[in-house]
Amino acid sequence: MADSIPKIQLADVAKSFAGRVILDGVNLTIDPGESVAIIGGSGTGKSVTLKCILGLIRPDAGSIRIDGEEMVGASARQADRLRQKFGMLFQGGALFDSMPIWRNVTFGLTRGRVGDSTRLRRIATENLERVGLDSKILNLRPGELSGGMQKRVALARAIAPRPDIIFFDEPTTGLDPIRADVINDLIVSLVDDLGVTALTITHDMASARKIAHRVAMLYQGRIIWHGPRDRLYDSGNPYVNQFVQGRADGPIQ
Amino acid sequence: MTEGIAIQIIRPFAAIGAAFISVLATVGRVARFAFVALLRGLTPPYYPARLFAQLMQIGWYSLPVVGLTAIFTGAALAQQTFTAGSRFNATSTVPAIVVLGMVRELGPVLVGLMVAGRVSSAMAAELGTMRVTEQLDALSTLNTDPYRYLISPRLFASVIALPVLVLLANAIGILGGYGISVYKLGFNGVSYLDVTRRFLESSDIAMALVKAGVFGFSIALMGCYNGFHTGGGAAGVGKATTDAVVSAFILILLSNLIITLVAFG
Numbered sequence A: 001m002a003d004s005i006p007k008i009q010l011a012d013v014a015k016s017f018a019g020r021v022i023l024d025g026v027n028l029t030i031d032p033g034e035s036v037a038i039i040g041g042s043g044t045g046k047s048v049t050l051k052c053i054l055g056l057i058r059p060d061a062g063s064i065r066i067d068g069e070e071m072v073g074a075s076a077r078q079a080d081r082l083r084q085k086f087g088m089l090f091q092g093g094a095l096f097d098s099m100p101i102w103r104n105v106t107f108g109l110t111r112g113r114v115g116d117s118t119r120l121r122r123i124a125t126e127n128l129e130r131v132g133l134d135s136k137i138l139n140l141r142p143g144e145l146s147g148g149m150q151k152r153v154a155l156a157r158a159i160a161p162r163p164d165i166i167f168f169d170e171p172t173t174g175l176d177p178i179r180a181d182v183i184n185d186l187i188v189s190l191v192d193d194l195g196v197t198a199l200t201i202t203h204d205m206a207s208a209r210k211i212a213h214r215v216a217m218l219y220q221g222r223i224i225w226h227g228p229r230d231r232l233y234d235s236g237n238p239y240v241n242q243f244v245q246g247r248a249d250g251p252i253q
Numbered sequence B: 001m002t003e004g005i006a007i008q009i010i011r012p013f014a015a016i017g018a019a020f021i022s023v024l025a026t027v028g029r030v031a032r033f034a035f036v037a038l039l040r041g042l043t044p045p046y047y048p049a050r051l052f053a054q055l056m057q058i059g060w061y062s063l064p065v066v067g068l069t070a071i072f073t074g075a076a077l078a079q080q081t082f083t084a085g086s087r088f089n090a091t092s093t094v095p096a097i098v099v100l101g102m103v104r105e106l107g108p109v110l111v112g113l114m115v116a117g118r119v120s121s122a123m124a125a126e127l128g129t130m131r132v133t134e135q136l137d138a139l140s141t142l143n144t145d146p147y148r149y150l151i152s153p154r155l156f157a158s159v160i161a162l163p164v165l166v167l168l169a170n171a172i173g174i175l176g177g178y179g180i181s182v183y184k185l186g187f188n189g190v191s192y193l194d195v196t197r198r199f200l201e202s203s204d205i206a207m208a209l210v211k212a213g214v215f216g217f218s219i220a221l222m223g224c225y226n227g228f229h230t231g232g233g234a235a236g237v238g239k240a241t242t243d244a245v246v247s248a249f250i251l252i253l254l255s256n257l258i259i260t261l262v263a264f265g
Helices: A046-053 A076-083 A101-105 A117-130 A147-159 A177-194 A205-211 A229-234 A238-245 B002-041 B048-058 B060-088 B091-132 B135-141 B146-183 B189-199 B202-228 B233-264
Strands: A008-017 A020-030 A035-039 A061-066 A086-089 A165-169 A197-202 A214-219 A222-228
Touching (some): A020 A046, A086 A147, A086 B135, A101 A147, A177 A205, A197 A205, A222 A238, A229 A238, B048 B091, B091 B135, B091 B189, B135 B146, B146 B189, B202 B233
Parallel strands (some): A035 A197, A165 A197
Antiparallel strands (some): A008 A020, A214 A222
16 A cells, blocks of 8 residues: 555644644545544544545645645635545534435535436435435435434435545444444445545544544544554553543543 | 833723724625625526525515515605694605605615514524534535525525515505505695605615615625624524624614715715
C-alpha cells in the first residue's frame, strides 16, 4: 500500500472556535478500501474532523487531501466535486422530514429535483433492500419510522449515489445492542462487498472493534494513538486503556 | 488610582465601540449571505419547483391575512379622516387621504409586517430545525447546494410575491375606505372613485412596488439568515425565529422611512 495514493490524508489539521482549540494538528492517513474508526470522548473534535474533511468547515491550518487533491482552500466548485466522492450517515439520520422515504433515498441522485418517479422508486427499493428494509415503507415519512429504521434509511440514502468513501457519525448511538449490531454488519458488508473506504467516529468499543481495520484515538485535538483493532485492548497507552475500559480515574479527566 | 478612574471613564465608550463593531460585522455577514444566495440562485442547477412552492407559501397563503388587514385599515382610515376633517369642513379629503395613505405608506408597510410575521418566522424555524438536525449538512453531502435549493427560491419568491400582495392590499384598502364612506358617511360613490382616480399617480404605485420589493427581500433574508445560522438545539431555533421577525420588522420600518424620505424629502 505504501506506493499508492492514500484515499484521505490529513496533515497537521488545526481548528479553533472563538479561541477554543478543537483540533490541534491532526494527522491521519486512510488507504483505499480501508475502514478506520476514530474513538474519543464527547467534544474532542471527532465531528469537526469529519466536517473538515467534507469541506463543511474550513480548518485554520493544515492540509486535507482526497485522492491526492487538496480540500482545504478549494473553490466552491472543486469542493462540490470532491464531495461527490462521499456519502455520510449522520448521527440522527438527518432524513428530510418533509419528504417520503423514496425521495429521501434518491435525493443524492436527483439533487432534490423532480424526476421519473417509477425509476426513482425502483432505485429506492434496491437501496432499501441493500440495508434490509422492505419497499412497503417507500411512501412513509421519516417521522413514521423507528430510530433504527431511520438509521437504515439514512444509510440507504448515503449509499444510493455509490460513493467511494462513507463517513459514519456515531452509527450505533441510540440503538439497542441488537439493532446496533445490524448496523455494524451492514457497515462491514459495505466495506467488504462494495469496496468503499469507511471512516467511523464512535465511542462504542464493540462497534469500533467490529467494523474497523484500524482504530485511532483523538484526545485534546490530536491523534494520540492509532493501531490495528486487535491492539485496542493492549495498546500500552494509558489514555486508550482508560477510554476503552471506561474508567473514571486515569490520565483523562 | 488615576489610571483606575481613566479606565472607568473609558469603559462605556469601549462598550459602545464594541457594539458598533459587532453591528458592522453582522451587516457584513448578512450582506455576504445575500450576495452568495443571489449569485448561486442565478446559476444552474435551478429549482423551479421549489420557487413555485415558495410562491404559494409566501404569496397565496398570505392572501387572507393581507386582505383582512387591508380592508380594516382602509375603513378605519376613512372614518378617522372624516372625523378629523369635519372639524374644519374638510371631509371631502377622505378619498384622497385614503388612496394616498394606503398606496404610499399603509399598504406596503402593513403587508410587509403581516407577511414578515407569517413568513420570516416560518422560514427561520424550518431552516433552523434543519440546521440543528444536520439536514443542511446532509444536503451538502448529497451533492445539493443548500443556497440554491433552500435560500435562493425563498429570496426570489418573496421579492416576486410582495409587490403582488401590496397591489392587492392597496385595492382592497381603497375598497374598505369606499365602503365606509359610501354606506356610513354618506359619500357619493361615483364622485368618491373619481377623486380617488384623480389623486392616484403612477409614481405612487411605482413607489409602493419598490417598497414591496425591498420588504420582500428583507423578510426572506432575515428568515433565511437567522435560520441558516441557528445554533444550540431547540432554544436556538426559538431565538432564531424571534430574531428573524424582530429584525425583519426593523428593516421594513427603516427602509420604508428611507424610501419615503428619498422620494419626498
